[in-house]
Amino acid sequence: MWTSLIGAILVVSVVLFAIGALKRVRLWRRGKPQPVPFLAALSSIPRRYLVDLHDVVARDKAFADTHVATAGGLVASVILMLIVYVFGIGNLVTYALMAITFSAMAYGAMKVKKRRDNPPENLSKGDWQRLPVSLLAFSLSGLVLSILLLFSSHSEPLILVALCIGGVIFGLAELFFGVFSGGPMKHAFSGALHLGFHRRQERFGGGRSTGLKPIDLNESTLGVEKPKDFYWNQLLGFDACVQCGRCEKVCPAFAAGQPLNPKKLIQDLVVGMAGGSTEKYAGSHYPGKSDTPCQGAPDEPLFERLLGADTVWSCTTCRACVEECPMMIEHVDAIVDMRRNLTLAKGETAGKGVQALENLITTDNPNGFSPKNRANWSVDLKVDLLKDIGKTDVLLWAGDGAFDLAYQRTLRAVVALLRQAGVEFAILGNEELDSGDLARRLGDEATFQRLAIANVKTLNKYQFRVIVTPDPHAYHVLKNEYADFGGSYDVLHHTEYLAQLTEQSKLRFKQKNSQSVTYHDPCYLGRYNGGYDAPRYLLKAMGIEVKEMERSGYRSRCCGGGGGAPVTDIPGESRIPDMRMQDVRDAGAEQVAVACPQCAVMLEGVVLPRPDVKDIAVMLLESLADNAESERKVS
Missing domain, CATH: 1.10.1060 (Fumarate Reductase Iron-sulfur Protein; Chain B, domain 2)
Incomplete structure (x- = not known):
């Protein structure tokens, strides 16, 4: 009977699939070893597939529904085919279930075909264009065979059965053999295992993992x-x-x-x-x-x-x-x-990256300023140095922008706001070194580790409850990357801490603002650390109704200032900050609020006329209910 033939085809297909899968595994295993608990990884795949992966896929609801129907129908159909055709458990229930799963897969396959008939520019074409055909051939052939089983009269048209078996074989060739041949369905096998053996296990179950992982500087090959x-x-x-x-x-x-x-x-x-x-x-x-x-x-x-x-x-x-x-x-x-x-x-850092790294090595800051001048921004403010008092509630981490006159206005505004709220705080002054963010993103792990170890040694001498900084890059490094070098601290971005003070009614702001304002999410505060709410809360506390840009929150467009891009300076057809400022204009905003010194520098570098750029801390200071004296101190 033709069912026995399909059973034999399935057995052969599974064997060939296993052989091909092992070949693919051998390709991966050419990489460096990294232990991942085998059984725990395998057992985690279903939940990660159904929850974590679909949390991302579901952002495009139409495609998410298509994926559920197609992928879910495929997996269920293959399992039921093995039960019916290989293990011989055939009855009305299994036949009906098989018909349902093949129907779901066929529906999804038709949606895939519609998408592929006129694919958007970002979708790859080539071999991927044949995927809907393979999916439809397999699902429709399986559906017809399931219906024949449901209503079997032992006189099925042989031509129809032969065509359906051919469709099943054609589909299996794509679905199974494509795994090791590099075809489109390779991702179904690789993707499932990737979820289980992911290098960043912390990303699953609602976690976040964004800190770069250190390398052993004694390895024979540094980096990749x-x-x-x-x-x-x-x-x-x-x-x-x-x-x-x-x-x-x-x-x-x-x-x-x-x-x-x-x-x-x-x-x-x-x-x-x-x-x-x-x-x-x-x-x-x-x-x-x-x-x-x-x-x-x-x-x-x-x-x-x-x-x-x-x-x-x-x-x-x-x-x-x-x-x-x-x-x-x-x-x-x-x-x-x-x-x-x-x-x-190789010593082949691009652009002015070489000079920036040399400056970090010799002066502990990328611009080559004298490290003895790091605390000059605070001289007239009479801010306590932690080395003089030994302990404090809040350690204000200035960041390397302390050498920049524009950023100093933000720092001075934070100082005024902390004093207004009655917060006990101090700074490291000239003991503070560059956080090492730039060095690490440019690939100079040696300089980063030297700076991190030195900063951790300094920080661990003192007692403080929390580190607060207006620099998202320093914030990220201190919070997520210093732990590998013995430095585990409670770190808050200045907007997060100021939001806490506002919620506690230690800061009060005037509820008047006639300007239309949008907010630019810094990548290292937002996508890296999930810091989306505090800045918007503070803007709302000032009576500002934020005019959100189309690309905001987790989809915010980068300002172009991260990853060392300003110093590597790879040319393109346009400038990233110019594109971001156009986003601001498109939102109809007269002013863009920022919460990162790098973002401020990049956006202020866009030629006039353009909307104003202002840090939220400066805006808060201007909006204090009684701010005349405070503004005088930071101007």
Whole structure:
């Protein structure tokens, strides 16, 4: 009977799938070892797939529904086929269930086909265009066979049965054999395992993990020179990419015409892992670069034939790509790993990055200012130095912007607000060194670790309850990356702490503001640390109704100031801050509130006429119910 034939086809398919899957696993295992509990990882996959992954996918509800129908229908249908055709448990219930699951899959496949009939620019084409055909062939053939079983008269039309069996074989060839051949359905296998063996286990179950991981500076290879230098589960993550292009749509460097497309980068890394050519890639390329196919191999340096260094130096490390990725791939980790090798092993930091790093080494700040002048901004304010008092409630971390006159106005406003609220606070003064954020993002892990260890040694001498800083980059590093070097602290951004003081009625503001104001979310406060609410709460406390930009919150567009981008200065067709200021104009705002000195510098660098740029701390000081004396002290 034809059911026995299908059973045999399924058995053969499963065996071939297992062989192909093992071949794919061997590709990943070429990477560096990293232990992940095997059974715990496997058991975590269902929940992570149904909850964590779909939390991201569900941002596009239409596609989420399509994915549930297609993927859920596929998995359920294959399981039921094995039960019916291989294990012989065939009855009206299993036949009916099989018909239902194939129907769901067919519905999803038709939605996929509709999407692929006129695909948006960010979707890769090529082999992906045949996916709806394979899905429909498999699901419709399975559906017809299920109906034949339900209403069996032992006289089924042989031609119809033969066509359906052919459709099943055609579909299985794509769905199963595509796993090891690199076809579109590879992501179903790689993606599921990637969720379980993810390098950042903390991201699941509502967690957050954004701090870069340290490297051993005594290793023979610093950073990533060749594909095999990535950890094996990083290679697995690259292999999970579905080429949907969500990362491409939100990448500020790609939008600015710089030579970076995060989707293309991940696909190039897959080619490097598996070996071969990039000629089959059918998506958007790196802006301004030739689309001539390149070659890669696991043992070959990435920047000899496969990648251009300006691609990784274009990244602002804003994590917009990571935030949008439905497969939870870590693009930024990969980019910084490659930068580490370029900087530490080859001394090939782009642009003025070399000078900035040399300044950090000799003066502990990237601009080369005398470290003895770090506390000059506070001389007339008579702020306590922690070395003089030994302990305090709040340690105000100035950050390297303390050398910048514009940023000093923000610092002085914070000082005035803390005093107005009666807060006990102090600063480190000249004992404070650069946090090391710039060095780490530029790949100079050695300088970062030196600065981190020195700062931790200083901080651990004193007693304080909380560190407060107006610099999201320093905030992120102190909060999330110093723990690896013995420094675990309670760290708050100045907007978070000022919001607490406002909630406690220690700060009161006038409820009058006639200007239309929008708020720009800093990447290192927002996407990196989830700090979206406090700045908006403070603006509301001043009577401001925020005119949100289209790209705000977790989808905020980067200002272009992170990841060392201002010093690497990779040219493009336009400037990222210019694009962000256009977002401000499109929102109809006369003023943009910021909460980061880097964002302020980038947005104030946009040529006039443009909306005003002002830090929230300065706005708060101006809005105090009784602020004449306070404003005089910080002006």
